[in-house]
Amino acid sequence: MSTELIEQLDALAARYGNRFLLEPAPDDRLPDHGMSATDAMRLLAEELVLDGLPMRNLATFVTTWMEPEAQRVIAANLHRNFIDHAEYPRTAEIEQRCIRMLADLFHAPGETTGARTQGSSEAIMLGALSLKWKWRERRERAGKPTDRPNLVFGGDVHVVWEKFCRYFDVEPRIIPLQPDKYTIGPEDVEPHIDENTIAVAAVLGTTFTGHADDIPGINDLLVTLRDDRGLDVPLHVDAASGGYVWPFLYPDSAWDFRLEQVRSINTSGHKFGLVYPGIGWLVFRDRSDLAEDLVFYENYLGKTDATFTLNFSTGSAMVLAQYYNFVRFGRDGYRFVMETMQRNTRVLAERITGLGPFRLVGADDEEQLPLVAFQLAEERGYDEFDIASQLAAERGWMVPAYTLPPDADHVTIMRALVKLTLGRSMVDTLAEDIADACATLERKGGLHELDRRRVKTGTGY
Numbered sequence: 001m002s003t004e005l006i007e008q009l010d011a012l013a014a015r016y017g018n019r020f021l022l023e024p025a026p027d028d029r030l031p032d033h034g035m036s037a038t039d040a041m042r043l044l045a046e047e048l049v050l051d052g053l054p055m056r057n058l059a060t061f062v063t064t065w066m067e068p069e070a071q072r073v074i075a076a077n078l079h080r081n082f083i084d085h086a087e088y089p090r091t092a093e094i095e096q097r098c099i100r101m102l103a104d105l106f107h108a109p110g111e112t113t114g115a116r117t118q119g120s121s122e123a124i125m126l127g128a129l130s131l132k133w134k135w136r137e138r139r140e141r142a143g144k145p146t147d148r149p150n151l152v153f154g155g156d157v158h159v160v161w162e163k164f165c166r167y168f169d170v171e172p173r174i175i176p177l178q179p180d181k182y183t184i185g186p187e188d189v190e191p192h193i194d195e196n197t198i199a200v201a202a203v204l205g206t207t208f209t210g211h212a213d214d215i216p217g218i219n220d221l222l223v224t225l226r227d228d229r230g231l232d233v234p235l236h237v238d239a240a241s242g243g244y245v246w247p248f249l250y251p252d253s254a255w256d257f258r259l260e261q262v263r264s265i266n267t268s269g270h271k272f273g274l275v276y277p278g279i280g281w282l283v284f285r286d287r288s289d290l291a292e293d294l295v296f297y298e299n300y301l302g303k304t305d306a307t308f309t310l311n312f313s314t315g316s317a318m319v320l321a322q323y324y325n326f327v328r329f330g331r332d333g334y335r336f337v338m339e340t341m342q343r344n345t346r347v348l349a350e351r352i353t354g355l356g357p358f359r360l361v362g363a364d365d366e367e368q369l370p371l372v373a374f375q376l377a378e379e380r381g382y383d384e385f386d387i388a389s390q391l392a393a394e395r396g397w398m399v400p401a402y403t404l405p406p407d408a409d410h411v412t413i414m415r416a417l418v419k420l421t422l423g424r425s426m427v428d429t430l431a432e433d434i435a436d437a438c439a440t441l442e443r444k445g446g447l448h449e450l451d452r453r454r455v456k457t458g459t460g461y
C-alpha cells in the first residue's frame with residue numbers, strides 16, 4: 001500500500017474507525033509501514049477473541065485471575081529487569097524473602113538457598129542439574145565412573161522430566177503406571193535404583209489425577225538404602241501444583257524437608273501460588289545441596305553477583321506479585337483460598353457423580369489437588385472425548401479428556417480444575433452443562449469421525 005493511501009486511511013480511521021479493518025493482518029514479513037497505536041491494539045484484541053476464555057479454561061493449573069491491586073503491582077513493574085540486581089537491589093531482596101518463606105513453609109531445617117525460575121520446568125532442569133553434578137562429585141571422590149547417570153521417576157510425571165534427561169544426557173528410568181494404580185511408591189522404585197542413580201523424583205499432585213506419589217514411603221526406602229547399602233540417593237519433590245496446596249489443606253502430611261532424603265523441591269508460583277504465568281521456584285534443603293559449579297559469579301558495577309539460572313534477563317513483575325500474595329494473604333489467607341477451592345471441588349464431585357453416568361477417579365479420603373477427575377462408569381454410545389467436545393461446543397467450557405500414560409493408557413479421564421474463578425454458582429452451572437452435553441449425546445450419539453480428529457487430547461497444564 002502506498003504511503004499516500006496509508007495517510008489517507010489513517011486520517012479517515014482517526015475520524016471514523018480503524019484502518020486495520022480494511023487490511024489483512026500482517027503475518028509473514030515485518031510490514032513496511034506501521035499503524036496507529038489504537039489500530040494495533042484493536043487488531044490484537046480482534047485476533048484474541050478467537051482464543052478460549054481463560055476463565056472457562058478448567059484444564060489449566062495456571063492462575064487466570066488476580067486481584068486488581070496485584071494487577072497494578074504487575075503493570076507498574078513490567079519494565080524492571082530482574083537480573084539487574086545492582087540496579088534493583090530491593091527486587092533481588094524480595095526474591096530472597098520469597099525463597100526464605102517457601103523454605104520455611106516446606107520445613108527446611110536451617111538456612112538454605114534457591115532460585116526464582118520461569119516456572120517449574122526451569123526449576124526442575126536446574127534442580128536436576130544440581131543433582132547430576134552432586135552425584136558426579138560423589139563418584140569422582142570415590143574414584144568411580146561418571147558416564148552413566150540415571151534418574152528414576154514414575155510415568156505420572158510431567159513431560160519436563162523426560163526433557164531434562166534428553167537435554168542433559170541422563171538415562172530416564174520410567175516406572176510404568178499400572179491399570180489401576182496411577183502414582184508410584186517404594187516397591188515400584190526399588191528395582192530401578194543403583195549406584196548411578198542421581199535421584200528419585202516424586203510428584204506432589206500429578207497433572208493426571210491430582211494425587212501424590214507415596215513420598216514418605218519412597219523416603220523410607222532411600223533412608224534404608226543409605227543406611228544398609230551405603231547408597232545415598234536424594235529425593236526431589238516435584239510440587240509444581242502441590243507445593244501451595246498441601247501445606248494448607250494437609251499440614252500434617254509430611255512430604256517436604258521433614259523427610260530426610262528430600263534435598264530439593266520445585267513449585268509453580270503461577271499455579272496454586274496464585275500468580276499469573278511466569279514464576280516458579282526451586283528450593284534446596286541446605287546450601288550444600290546446590291552444586292557450586294552451577295553458580296556464576298560476576299562482578300557487576302562493583303558488586304559480586306551470584307547467578308544460578310538458565311535464563312538471564314527476565315521480568316520482575318511476577319516475583320513482586322508473588323511477594324504481594326504472600327503479604328496480602330499470609331498463611332490464613334492461603335488456607336482460606338485452598339479450603340474454598342476444596343469445598344467447591346467436593347460439591348462439583350457430588351454433582352457429577354449425582355448425574356448418573358460418572359464415577360470419580362481415586363478414593364474419597366485421598367489427598368488431592370482441588371480438582372475433579374472423573375470418567376464414565378460404563379460403556380455408552382459416546383465417550384469422555386465426546387463429552388469434552390460437546391461441552392465446549394454448547395457452553396465453551398474447556399474440560400479436557402485424555403488417556404493416562406503407559407501401562408494405564410487404556411484409561412480415559414476427564415478433569416476439571418476448581419480454582420477461585422469457579423465459585424459455587426459456576427460449579428452448579430458446570431454440572432448442569434455436563435448433564436446437558438450428555439443428554440445431547442444420548443440423543444445424537446458420539447461425534448462424527450471428522451469431529452473426533454479435532455478434539456484436544458492433552459491434559460492441559
Ligand SMILES: Cc1ncc(COP(=O)(O)O)c(C=O)c1O
Nearest residue numbers: 119120121158207238240268461
Ligand atoms: C507435576 C508438574 N510438574 C511440572 C510442571 C511444569 O510446570 P510449569 O508449567 O510451571 O513449567 C507441571 C505443569 O503442569 C506439573 O503439573
